[in-house]
Amino acid sequence: MFRIGRMLAHGDLKLLALALIAEQPRHGYELIKVIEEKTTGWYSPSPGVVYPTLTFLEEAGYVTAEPDGAKKLYAITQEGRAYLEQNRDFAEAIMGRLSQIGDKMSRVRKWMGWSESGPNAGADLPRLVEAAIENLRDVARQKLDQSRSAETRIVEILARAASDIREA
Structure with a gap:
């Protein structure tokens, strides 16, 4: 029932980040939070994975990064939209998989009698x-x-x- 290890296959995060940025410009931390919300807290990619992915997308010309205070705001480019469109089915499959995980974890939490944040909200336990x-x-x-x-x-x-x- 619970999957241990990598949540996304190689390359999935690039398409996922691009699809989320296509919805609206986002900060890196915001991407982490959106993915965490889609899985109802079960998966949260680390900054050490997300920010190199954003750098790759920027270097590939798929996104631009504009300074926004101490952060960067990432927006999709025309090249990024074209790449996303070429891989639309795959990107939608990734988004669907995350939603399924989120739905499954909500059912598990309900079955266990937990709130959405777990039995001991704020506790730092596995x-x-x-x-x-x-x-x-x-x-x-x-x-x-x-x-x-x-x-x-x-x-x-x-x-x-x-x-x-x-x-x-």
């Missing part, structure tokens, strides 16, 4: 650790619903788990 913690929370809640006297035992178990993690 997704699998977040899922394990949420599972633990659900099991503890169920046990407490069955028997309030289970609280002491749950606290003991959690304290032992925290100690084990600390020593790991």
Whole structure:
């Protein structure tokens, strides 16, 4: 269900960035955020991948970069539009794949009972650790619903788990 590793194949980000810039001029950071939104937070390309891609697109003549304060605003050129049109089917397939990932992750989050930002919004934990913690929370809640006297035992178990993690 979850894909680990590269989200986009070689060359996909170039077409994706070009397609998003064709919609409207964008900053590099904005591209990162739009891609992250399309996947509902599951994939966010790093600046170390996005900015070299933008440099490539600029050097290829597909986009121009205008200074906009401390940032650059990227806009598509006629050459970029022509290249995008030649690869329209492929670009649409990439956009569709990102939307499918976003839809799938929304369903997973709903199924897990998470908000769109995860069970612990703002927590800097890997997704699998977040899922394990949420599972633990659900099991503890169920046990407490069955028997309030289970609280002491749950606290003991959690304290032992925290100690084990600390020593790991």
